[in-house]
Amino acid sequence: MNETTQPSHPLATRALQRLRRLASGNGMEPAAIQILETQETEFIIKGELDVSPMCDVESVSYPGLVRGKGRELVESIGALQQAVAKHKSEFRESPDWIEDVTKEIKTHETQGWGMENAKVTLPEKSAIYAASVLCPSCGGGKMLTCTQCNGQGQMTCAQCQGQGRETCYHCGGRGENPQQPGQRCTTCNGTRFAVCRFCQGRRYLACPTCNGQRGTPCTTCQGTGRITHEATVTCGAETHFRLKAEGLPSGLRRGLERIGLANLHKGHADVTAQMPPEEKGAKEKGGEPPKEGAPVPILHYEVKLPYAELRMDFGNKKAVVSVVGKRCAISGVPNFLDDALNPWIEKLRVAATHTGNLNEAIEVRALKEILSLTVAGKDRTDEVRKLYPFGLSAQTIDGILSDMRLALNRATLKTRATMAIGCVVASALIAYIIFMQGIEARITMGWKWYIGLALDIALTGAMMAASWALLNFSTRFVLQRRFPQLKLALKQKIGKTGRSMLAAIVTVFLVTMFFATIRPLWLALLIH
Numbered sequence: 001m002n003e004t005t006q007p008s009h010p011l012a013t014r015a016l017q018r019l020r021r022l023a024s025g026n027g028m029e030p031a032a033i034q035i036l037e038t039q040e041t042e043f044i045i046k047g048e049l050d051v052s053p054m055c056d057v058e059s060v061s062y063p064g065l066v067r068g069k070g071r072e073l074v075e076s077i078g079a080l081q082q083a084v085a086k087h088k089s090e091f092r093e094s095p096d097w098i099e100d101v102t103k104e105i106k107t108h109e110t111q112g113w114g115m116e117n118a119k120v121t122l123p124e125k126s127a128i129y130a131a132s133v134l135c136p137s138c139g140g141g142k143m144l145t146c147t148q149c150n151g152q153g154q155m156t157c158a159q160c161q162g163q164g165r166e167t168c169y170h171c172g173g174r175g176e177n178p179q180q181p182g183q184r185c186t187t188c189n190g191t192r193f194a195v196c197r198f199c200q201g202r203r204y205l206a207c208p209t210c211n212g213q214r215g216t217p218c219t220t221c222q223g224t225g226r227i228t229h230e231a232t233v234t235c236g237a238e239t240h241f242r243l244k245a246e247g248l249p250s251g252l253r254r255g256l257e258r259i260g261l262a263n264l265h266k267g268h269a270d271v272t273a274q275m276p277p278e279e280k281g282a283k284e285k286g287g288e289p290p291k292e293g294a295p296v297p298i299l300h301y302e303v304k305l306p307y308a309e310l311r312m313d314f315g316n317k318k319a320v321v322s323v324v325g326k327r328c329a330i331s332g333v334p335n336f337l338d339d340a341l342n343p344w345i346e347k348l349r350v351a352a353t354h355t356g357n358l359n360e361a362i363e364v365r366a367l368k369e370i371l372s373l374t375v376a377g378k379d380r381t382d383e384v385r386k387l388y389p390f391g392l393s394a395q396t397i398d399g400i401l402s403d404m405r406l407a408l409n410r411a412t413l414k415t416r417a418t419m420a421i422g423c424v425v426a427s428a429l430i431a432y433i434i435f436m437q438g439i440e441a442r443i444t445m446g447w448k449w450y451i452g453l454a455l456d457i458a459l460t461g462a463m464m465a466a467s468w469a470l471l472n473f474s475t476r477f478v479l480q481r482r483f484p485q486l487k488l489a490l491k492q493k494i495g496k497t498g499r500s501m502l503a504a505i506v507t508v509f510l511v512t513m514f515f516a517t518i519r520p521l522w523l524a525l526l527i528h
């Protein structure tokens with residue numbers, strides 16, 4: 001079409017306006033972007049959603065009786081397996097599972113369009129079966145035979161070896177009273193043996209393992225005597241989506257890949273779903289359900305997708321641009337802003353590495369917007385892509401972001417360096433007062449060494465935090481004065497200057513502690 005003629009097609013018009021807005025204020029005249037030729041049409045894309053019955057079984061066992069509600073109880077593990085097999089068979093043979101799945105799919109935001117390898121569950125068709133059986137370890141007795149006493153509940157007294165008596169502990173087995181030689185021992189009455197103090201003459205003691213119970217609680221059933229086996233049968237269907245899109249232009253295919261099939265319903269195209277005619281007829285006639293394992297087409301889709309293919313001129317740079325969908329998804333756009341912004345990119349590079357003026361570099365809109373993102377803490381490629389989804393190459397964006405950070409660092413370097421030196425000097429003065437004047441030694445007198453260490457770490461950390469806050473504030477102050485119209489992030493990058501300042505503060509505190517008249521106890525212990 002003629003360069004001065006506006007395109008009459010809606011997609012072409014919107015695409016041209018969008019591309020010209022990107023060019024506006026970015027070193028390129030919007031009128032330099034022209035449509036040379038337009039082909040716009042509406043494609044009808046069809047799709048089918050097939051389903052196959054799904055019955056997932058998840059088994060679990062736990063000690064004790066059945067827990068929870070909604071379980072269908074059976075009497076044995078065999079009955080449990082039979083119940084699961086019967087449930088699966090009845091679901092697959094049921095004539096209404098397709099209708100139930102269809103209703104569930106239609107409640108989805110896409111009505112099933114693009115649902116490939118998805119699982120649709122039907123809670124009302126699912127079930128949980130449970131069987132509570134005797135514990136195989138204890139046989140329902142809840143206890144296991146004690147291995148210490150072999151189920152006897154008692155053990156031979158180790159003191160008297162089952163004799164019920166021990167050598168008299170009063171006379172040492174001599175039979176006479178140690179306090180009155182020649183007289184009988186008052187404890188053993190001269191027999192040289194006394195009743196065992198441990199078993200009181202009973203010759204046996206209760207087993208210390210089972211405490212005389214002859215058994216210990218079964219570890220398998222945790223002393224309940226029962227083991228419950230549960231099988232959760234989740235019924236539904238697995239979906240299989242087929243797109244019938246033969247013969248589509250390559251630009252349209254690229255646009256579909258960029259948008260994503262599942263996202264077409266989000267304003268990009270009109271998606272309608274309907275039951276296939278053959279399924280409607282089968283239901284009216286009461287036809288037989290499909291064979292097990294055979295995918296069943298339950299929904300047919302028709303998508304009306306507008307598409308335009310434009311031959312365009314981007315300031316003597318020709319390209320074929322594709323526009324897909326009602327939301328005007330554009331692809332095939334060359335990086336026309338790379339060349340248009342090149343003079344200002346060079347100025348930014350000079351401002352980042354030499355003595356150039358950053359204000360000269362941000363005269364164009366793109367660099368001004370990237371500056372806004374940088375000072376707001378959003379200096380990432382994905383954030384720039386939200387403003388410039390095309391027209392700028394990834395390499396150019398990364399280069400601009402890198403140079404913008406360096407230029408801002410140079411713009412605040414003098415202030416940051418002055419503040420950093422001031423913070424280090426202030427830290428040295430505070431450390432001198434605290435350690436060289438003996439304040440820390442008087443405070444920590446009588447303390448444990450690790451408490452004193454914690455105090456010294458806290459003092460150093462507090463000084464580092466205060467210095468970082470002052471450096472961050474001064475950086476924000478300089479940027480705010482220079483760019484008053486921009487919104488700054490609370491946390492600004494302090495660069496190597498800030499990291500060097502923090503390292504210097506730590507060094508100052510350590511050196512002061514080392515040369516203090518009275519060294520901290522933890523440091524003295526470390527040295528010696």
